Every structure is written in C-alpha cells, then in structure tokens.
Amino acid sequence: MAGPTVSEPVxxxxxxxxxxxxxxxxxxxxxxxxxxxxxxxxxxVMGPSGSGKSTFMNIVGCLDRPTSGTYVLxxxxxxxxxxxxxxxxxxxxxxxxFQSFNLLARTSAxxxxxxxxxxxxxxxxxxxxxxxxxxxCLARVGxxxxxxxxxxxxxxxxxxxxxxARALVNDPSIMLADEPTGxxxxxxxxxxxxxxxxxxxxxxxxxxxxxxxDIAEYARRVVAFRDGxxxxxxxxxxxxxxxxxx
Amino acid sequence: MTKTTSILxxxxxxxxxxxxxxxxxxxxxxxxxxxxxxTIGIGEGARVxxxxxxxxxxxxxxxxxxxxxxxxxxxxxWGSNSKLSEQDVDxxxxxxxxxxxxxxxxxxxxxxxxxxxxxxxxxxxGEVDWPAIRSWNVAxxxxxxxxxxxxxxxxxVLGRTVATTLFGDEDPIGKMIRIKNIPFRVVGVLEAKGxxxxxxxxxxxxxxxxxxxxxxxMGTTSVGMIMxxxxxxxxxxxxxxxxxxxxxxxxKLNKAxxxxxxxxxxSQTEMLQQAEQQARTMAVLLWSIAGVSLLVGGIxxxxxxxxxxxxxxxxxxxxxxxxxxxxxxxxxxxxxxxxLAVAGGILGIGLGVGIQQAVGKFAGWPVLVSTSSVSLAFxxxxxxxxTFGFYxxxxxxxxxxxxxxxxx
Numbered sequence: 001m002a003g004p005t006v007s008e009p010v011x012x013x014x015x016x017x018x019x020x021x022x023x024x025x026x027x028x029x030x031x032x033x034x035x036x037x038x039x040x041x042x043x044x045v046m047g048p049s050g051s052g053k054s055t056f057m058n059i060v061g062c063l064d065r066p067t068s069g070t071y072v073l074x075x076x077x078x079x080x081x082x083x084x085x086x087x088x089x090x091x092x093x094x095x096x097x098f099q100s101f102n103l104l105a106r107t108s109a110x111x112x113x114x115x116x117x118x119x120x121x122x123x124x125x126x127x128x129x130x131x132x133x134x135x136x137c138l139a140r141v142g143x144x145x146x147x148x149x150x151x152x153x154x155x156x157x158x159x160x161x162x163x164x165a166r167a168l169v170n171d172p173s174i175m176l177a178d179e180p181t182g183x184x185x186x187x188x189x190x191x192x193x194x195x196x197x198x199x200x201x202x203x204x205x206x207x208x209x210x211x212x213x214d215i216a217e218y219a220r221r222v223v224a225f226r227d228g229x230x231x232x233x234x235x236x237x238x239x240x241x242x243x244x245x246x
Numbered sequence: 247m248t249k250t251t252s253i254l255x256x257x258x259x260x261x262x263x264x265x266x267x268x269x270x271x272x273x274x275x276x277x278x279x280x281x282x283x284x285t286i287g288i289g290e291g292a293r294v295x296x297x298x299x300x301x302x303x304x305x306x307x308x309x310x311x312x313x314x315x316x317x318x319x320x321x322x323x324w325g326s327n328s329k330l331s332e333q334d335v336d337x338x339x340x341x342x343x344x345x346x347x348x349x350x351x352x353x354x355x356x357x358x359x360x361x362x363x364x365x366x367x368x369x370x371x372g373e374v375d376w377p378a379i380r381s382w383n384v385a386x387x388x389x390x391x392x393x394x395x396x397x398x399x400x401x402x403v404l405g406r407t408v409a410t411t412l413f414g415d416e417d418p419i420g421k422m423i424r425i426k427n428i429p430f431r432v433v434g435v436l437e438a439k440g441x442x443x444x445x446x447x448x449x450x451x452x453x454x455x456x457x458x459x460x461x462x463x464m465g466t467t468s469v470g471m472i473m474x475x476x477x478x479x480x481x482x483x484x485x486x487x488x489x490x491x492x493x494x495x496x497x498k499l500n501k502a503x504x505x506x507x508x509x510x511x512x513s514q515t516e517m518l519q520q521a522e523q524q525a526r527t528m529a530v531l532l533w534s535i536a537g538v539s540l541l542v543g544g545i546x547x548x549x550x551x552x553x554x555x556x557x558x559x560x561x562x563x564x565x566x567x568x569x570x571x572x573x574x575x576x577x578x579x580x581x582x583x584x585x586l587a588v589a590g591g592i593l594g595i596g597l598g599v600g601i602q603q604a605v606g607k608f609a610g611w612p613v614l615v616s617t618s619s620v621s622l623a624f625x626x627x628x629x630x631x632x633t634f635g636f637y638x639x640x641x642x643x644x645x646x647x648x649x650x651x652x653x654x
Contacts, residue, residue, distance in 0.1 A: 091569020119569040
C-alpha cells in the first residue's frame with residue numbers, strides 16, 4: 001500500500017468515517033478509510049457516484065471534517081480544526097482545481113491567480129512579488145500572454161489552466177483536482193492532464209478525483225471507492241503519458 | 247494588490263455590474279441625504295440671516311407691546327385692546343434714564359398713489375427717534391421733524407421699494423403722493439434695508455409722523471407699540487425693569503391683587519432666543535423625516551445585499567475553498583454595502599447642495615452649505631451601510647463552502 005518513496009506521508013488517513021444524518025437514516029459516506037499518500041505521488045481516486053469519493057475529497061481538501069478517525073496532513077492533525085483554521089490550511093497547503101473551473105467572472109486571469117495570495121498569512125509578499133509569482137504560475141501553464149483576459153475571453157481549456165495556475169500560486173503541499181477534465185473535450189483533457197503530469201514530475205503531489213478510467217490512467221496509483229470503502233489500491237500499469245507533456 | 251484595494255475593487259466591480267440596480271438601491275440613501283443637506287442648509291441660512299438682522303437692530307433694542315387684557319375671565323388676543331397711551335411714551339422718555347431713544351409707533355396698510363401708479367404698502371407712524379432706534383437712516387432728503395409730528399403734518403419718508411415702484415427714475419423728494427386719498431409730501435427716502443427674517447421686504451414701507459398716521463389715517467387714540475433704545479446693552483435688564491415698574495404704576499396694576507401686566511416688553515435677546523427655538527423645532531422635524539428616509543434606504547441596501555449574496559454564492563464558495571476565512575468574506579460584503587451607501591451619500595450630498603442652491607436662488611434666501619451637515623450626512627450613510635450590510639455579510643460568511651461550491 002505504500003507509495004514509491006519511504007519518506008513521511010503527506011496525507012495519512014486513519015480509520016476515517018463520515019456519517020451524514022438524512023432524516024432518520026444515517027448515511028455512512030466514508031466507512032473506515034485508511035490511506036497514506038507520500039510526497040510526489042500522483043493518485044487517482046475512482047468510484048461511481050455515491051461511492052464516497054466526493055466526501056473523501058471534501059475531507060482531504062479540508063472543506064469538511066471527519067465524523068471519526070484522524071487525518072494528518074504533513075505531520076499535522078487537521079481533523080479537529082475549526083472553520084477558520086481549516087481555511088488557513090486550504091490556503092496554505094491545498095491547491096484546488098474544480099470541474100467547472102470556478103474562476104471569478106469579469107476578473108482577469110492574473111487577478112484570479114493572485115486571489116489565494118490575498119488570503120495568505122504564510123508570507124506577506126509585496127505587490128510586486130505577488131505579481132511576479134502570479135505571472136510565473138501563468139507562464140507555467142502556458143498563458144503568460146493572456147494574463148489580462150477575463151474568463152469569458154478564454155476557452156474552457158485555457159480557463160482550466162488559469163485554475164491550475166491559481167492552485168499553484170501558494171506552493172501547496174497537494175494539488176487536489178476534482179474531475180478537472182469533466183467539462184473539456186478529449187484533446188484539451190489530454191493537455192490539462194499533461195500539465196498535471198509535468199507538475200508531478202517536478203515533485204508536486206497530485207490527488208485526482210475522477211470516474212473516468214482513461215483520465216485515471218494518467219496517474220501513477222489508483223484507489224477505487226465503493227460504498228464508502230477503499231476496494232482497490234494499485235499502481236498504474238501502462239501509465240498514459242500526455243502528448244503535450246513537457 | 248493588497249487586500250484592501252482588492253476588496254474595494256471587487257466592491258466597485260459588483261456595483262458596476264448592475265448599475266441600474268445599484269442606483270435604485272442607493273436612491274433611498276440619496277433622497278435621505280439630499281433631504282438632510284438641503285433642509286439643514288436652508289434652515290441654517292435662514293437662522294444666520296435672522297440672527298444677523300436681529301443683531302443689526304442692536305442688542306439694546308426694546309419693544310413694548312400692548313398685552314392681552316382679561317375681562318371676566320376671557321382673555322382677548324394680543325394687542326386687542328391697547329392700554330398703551332401717549333402719556334406712557336412721554337413718561338418713559340422723561341423718567342427712565344437708561345433709555346436714550348423712545349418712539350411711539352403705529353402701523354397700518356394702505357393704498358399709496360402717485361400719478362397713475364398705485365401700490366399697497368405698510369404705513370408706519372413713528373417719531374423723530376425712529377431712525378436712531380431702528381438704525382435706519384435717510385438716504386435722500388431728510389426725516390420729518392418733531393414739529394411735523396406735533397402738527398400732524400402730511401409729510402412722509404419712503405422705503406426704497408415704494409420709491410422705485412411709484413417714481414421709477416424720477417426724484418420723489420418734494421412730490422405729492424396720496425395715502426388713503428390724503429395728499430402727503432415726500433420729504434425723504436430711506437436706505438435700502440433688504441428682506442427681513444420672515445422674508446418680507448422691509449423696504450416696502452412708508453414712514454410718516456406718528457400723530458399724522460394715528461389721526462389722519464387710522465383715527466384711533468391708542469398707541470400700537472413703543473420702541474425704545476437703551477443707552478448700552480448692559481442696561482437692557484435694568485431698563486426693562488424700570489419700564490415695567492413705571493407702566494404698572496401708571497396703569498394702576500396691583501401686585502397683591504395678582505393683576506398681570508397689560509403690556510409686553512420684548513428685548514432683542516428674547517426675540518433671538520425665540521427665533522433659535524423655532525429653528526430647533528424645525529431641525530428636529532427635518533431630521534426625523536431624513537431619518538425615516540435613511541432607514542428605508544438602509545433596508546433597501548440590506549435587501550439588495552441579500553440578493554447579491556445569493557447570486558454570488560458560488561463565488562463565495564470559491565473564495566472559501568482557496569482560503570478566505572469567514573472574516574474575509576464578511577469584510578468583502580460589508581465593504582460593498584458601505585461603498586453602496588457612501589456612493590449614495592455622495593450623490594445625495596451633491597443633490598442636496600443643488601436643491602439648496604436652486605431654492606436659494608429661486609426664493610432669494612441665503613443658503614449655507616455647512617460642513618458639519620455634509621460630514622454628518624456622509625458619516626450617516628457609512629453607518630447605514632455598516633448597520634444594514636452586517637446581516638447579509640454575516641450570512642455570506644456563514645455559508646458552507648461545500649454547499650456554496652455546488653450552488654448553481
């Protein structure tokens with residue numbers, strides 16, 4: 001079950017459960033999940049809808065808290081933090097990429113990328129430093145020239161690149177991508193997955209939530225969920241390499 | 247981009263996105279603030295003018311009016327039955343040493359005719375001390391004399407408005423005019439004095455000897471009122487007491503029998519206080535109107551901010567996901583409400599000053615843009631933004647990021 005390296009895991013989940021109260025019935029969205037993710041891994045989380053993978057993502061992304069069990073992120077137990085503390089962790093350690101891009105409308109690509117820096121308490125960068133950093137992240141996803149475009153002026157693939165740049169800007173411990181190619185055609189999907197692969201090769205830990213097999217094939221390791229439990233956890237054989245990957 | 251500039255930028259962008267809606271939302275505040283600024287400015291201007299006019303009359307000015315009389319328990323109205331006599335006037339002149347000028351005064355309204363021009367104006371009867379008491383001098387010709395008064399001579403002095411109306415460019419001195427069909431010779435024209443605190447044109451008047459007006463025009467025996475000027479402002483109270491004592495004695499009013507004064511002595515200070523009291527009452531009224539309007543405006547802002555929070559649920563979710571804390575979201579929406587309210591406030595101040603100037607120009611009133619009312623209006627609108635923006639902002643900050651991200 002261990003990842004490819006022997007260092008301290010970035011994510012360590014121990015016997016995690018999440019129970020929702022739906023009227024009189026209890027729904028166990030996560031039912032005793034234990035998982036270690038090592039630095040530099042590229043993990044795909046798969047499963048049909050209702051399998052618990054969204055709940056898994058919400059907890060790993062510190063948007064939600066487990067009902068029981070512990071979640072240790074980079075050596076810190078984050079399972080009992082309150083709202084504001086979790087907001088700080090999200091800003092500092094997690095880079096979200098969503099299916100529907102979720103960029104702020106009528107806001108330039110650059111400003112969208114700068115947004116996490118605004119809420120950051122980790123390092124107080126000067127305006128100029130923030131700008132350099134944001135531009136660097138945009139360049140990293142190949143959109144340096146389009147920094148002043150608003151989402152409406154960008155294609156879906158370009159919007160998702162901006163979202164990836166935004167996720168990168170605070171140097172997160174993990175990139176958490178929730179169906180990042182769900183709204184994209186296959187060619188653009190390949191480009192986006194290529195960006196994730198090259199980021200991973202540079203050492204970023206990537207957790208990808210998807211229900212598509214061919215998207216999961218870009219990852220190194222695949223964990224499958226069913227009914228709130230992990231039913232399989234294996235390394236990807238015949239890993240797919242994105243055509244555009246650098 | 248610092249957090250503050252970013253928050254402001256987003257606030258302005260949110261406002262710009264729905265210009266019409268923002269304007270309509272701010273309208274309540276605009277009207278409220280315009281109301282505050284305009285009315286307070288006009289009121290303030292009127293108050294300052296009233297004060298300066300009363301001040302220009304001199305602080306040592308005393309007026310004695312005939313008081314109310316009580317007969318069999320029924321009090322008749324003010325001045326209904328004047329108990330002031332010419333002997334009272336002479337007595338004050340001779341016995342009250344602190345008084346330097348005294349003039350009996352009487353007033354009527356009559357038609358004044360010169361050639362084919364005619365004009366209805368106020369006819370005042372006064373004595374020779376009149377110009378000294380009113381500190382109102384003759385600009386052309388001269389004032390009538392004591393001999394004219396004693397002889398009830400048919401001479402008169404015109405106020406500037408009457409002179410211009412009847413004579414135009416012609417020189418009125420020495421001309422004959424007819425007042426109530428009685429011919430009067432014009433001996434002088436007074437200096438222009440301008441409008442009074444009640445907005446009347448003080449120059450729209452004719453002054454004639456007291457005796458002439460009393461006998462020839464009004465045909466009465468009683469004195470309308472007595473005007474006096476005290477030697478120095480310090481002696482006003484003393485003069486008031488002396489006059490009161492003298493008149494009570496002359497009118498045989500018994501203190502032991504509880505008989506009230508049948509006259510009223512008004513000093514400049516009292517009239518000033520009265521004017522101020524009126525201004526205060528007016529101000530309270532205006533503030534309450536403005537308050538209601540600002541309250542309604544505030545509710546409008548709260549309403550639109552709630553709509554905005556719902557519309558932007560997803561944006562709130564995104565901001566939370568990338569690390570915005572509750573306080574950050576709260577600040578964002580609070581600032582937006584304040585920006586909206588303050589923008590409304592600024593427009594309102596502009597509108598208010600505009601109305602004020604227009605009213606001032608149209609009605610010929612002096613207006614005063616007071617910095618205190620402007621800054622107060624500004625502060626008020628900001629306060630409304632905070633008060634009514636707080637609940638929507640709180641609501642936004644308490645959204646669950648997972649739900650908010652899923653919101654369509």
